[in-house]
Amino acid sequence: MAIGFVALIRCVALVIALGFTFSAGVSFAQDEEEAEFGLTKSFLSDDENIATGAAVWEKRCRFCHGKGTYPGKAPKLQPSRYQPGFIFARVTFGFRGMPAFDEEFTDDERKSVVAYILSDEFAP
Numbered sequence: 001m002a003i004g005f006v007a008l009i010r011c012v013a014l015v016i017a018l019g020f021t022f023s024a025g026v027s028f029a030q031d032e033e034e035a036e037f038g039l040t041k042s043f044l045s046d047d048e049n050i051a052t053g054a055a056v057w058e059k060r061c062r063f064c065h066g067k068g069t070y071p072g073k074a075p076k077l078q079p080s081r082y083q084p085g086f087i088f089a090r091v092t093f094g095f096r097g098m099p100a101f102d103e104e105f106t107d108d109e110r111k112s113v114v115a116y117i118l119s120d121e122f123a124p
Contacts, residue, residue, distance in 0.1 A: 039084040044115045053116025087114045
């Protein structure tokens, strides 16, 4: 059975992102240019990006991942266990029952969701 090119790219990106979940806590690239998916420390800590991420979260994410949905639709998020690339890959490519949002939201909107989830302002 042949796998489509886009599906193959999604699988590779997900495997790469999953590899970043094995270290504890959130880490950022030392060199801004080396940050995976453009998730630099400055991007993730920018107040405007966090606000954009919160708006996307309210629009689309909280209905499955919000605190009022447990037990239920989707896993409770544990931001302290996630790396930025892992979150971005899940939001972009989906996973199991979670749909991919690569066509619904721009790269910056999806990166902003990462910034929000990893911020002190995150409140599921």
